[in-house]
Amino acid sequence: MTTRTPLMAGNWKMNLNHLEAIAHVQKLAFALADKDYDAVEVAVLAPFTDLRSVQTLVDGDKLKIKYGAQDISAHDGGAYTGEISGPMLAKLKCTYVAVGHSERRQYHAETDAIVNAKVKAAYKHGLTPILCVGEELDVREAGNHVEHTLAQVEGGLKDLAAEQAESVVIAYEPVWAIGTGKVCGADDAQEVCAAIRGKLAELYSQELADKVRIQYGGSVKSGNVAEIMAKPDIDGALVGGASLDSDEFVKIVRFRDQ
Numbered sequence: 001m002t003t004r005t006p007l008m009a010g011n012w013k014m015n016l017n018h019l020e021a022i023a024h025v026q027k028l029a030f031a032l033a034d035k036d037y038d039a040v041e042v043a044v045l046a047p048f049t050d051l052r053s054v055q056t057l058v059d060g061d062k063l064k065i066k067y068g069a070q071d072i073s074a075h076d077g078g079a080y081t082g083e084i085s086g087p088m089l090a091k092l093k094c095t096y097v098a099v100g101h102s103e104r105r106q107y108h109a110e111t112d113a114i115v116n117a118k119v120k121a122a123y124k125h126g127l128t129p130i131l132c133v134g135e136e137l138d139v140r141e142a143g144n145h146v147e148h149t150l151a152q153v154e155g156g157l158k159d160l161a162a163e164q165a166e167s168v169v170i171a172y173e174p175v176w177a178i179g180t181g182k183v184c185g186a187d188d189a190q191e192v193c194a195a196i197r198g199k200l201a202e203l204y205s206q207e208l209a210d211k212v213r214i215q216y217g218g219s220v221k222s223g224n225v226a227e228i229m230a231k232p233d234i235d236g237a238l239v240g241g242a243s244l245d246s247d248e249f250v251k252i253v254r255f256r257d258q
């Protein structure tokens, strides 16, 4: 049985300017410094305009906090107004990049083919994609949530070699639980996360599936994180709203202390 280090990542979405980002990361670093948090990996997914400031702080103070972006262009460079490329993110030493977040799928019409191209762009430039998947409410109500989510996993990883896929992070984020306060029950989240691991075993191997970290995201808070993290196939959380409050995010990172 492989041991997977939990990954607790804050997705700031379109919040915190670069000055607020510096203050926020400083608070996180201070609050996490008094105790060894090696057992949990902590990351922030910041707006593009914050990344240089976050990099300077993390490098300068040798912080263990990892950082990354919330999107990546499928293209390496050129006439793509408003886009940010993999080489640009790599130059800023980003570790992670979220790909296929439901808000990108919904508001920017990202299809599985686009998401797949972005996953490949991330690997091409040494970034680890956090591939976001999950169903809308009507899909869950129709009982098709597992099938729908697994199709997104398969589409996102299409033609990806095992050497790459073994380091992917998959975030299961049921759309109806995002920003709504409606957390998916821990057993329901486990059901889908276990199915995702099963799909990875089918696509690659059980050994690879056992290595991949699968996060849950959707209204995660300090009050529900321990129950979610107790599930065998859930290896971390992708936290939106609650990651903007440094005290609350620190409590989430320290879910084991509860």
Ligand SMILES: O=C(CO)COP(=O)(O)O
Binding pocket: 011, 101, 173, 177, 178, 179, 180, 181, 217, 218, 219, 220, 238, 239, 240, 241, 242
């Ligand atoms: O979308 C999310 C993280 O990517 C979840 O957002 P909330 O934690 O605000 O529900």
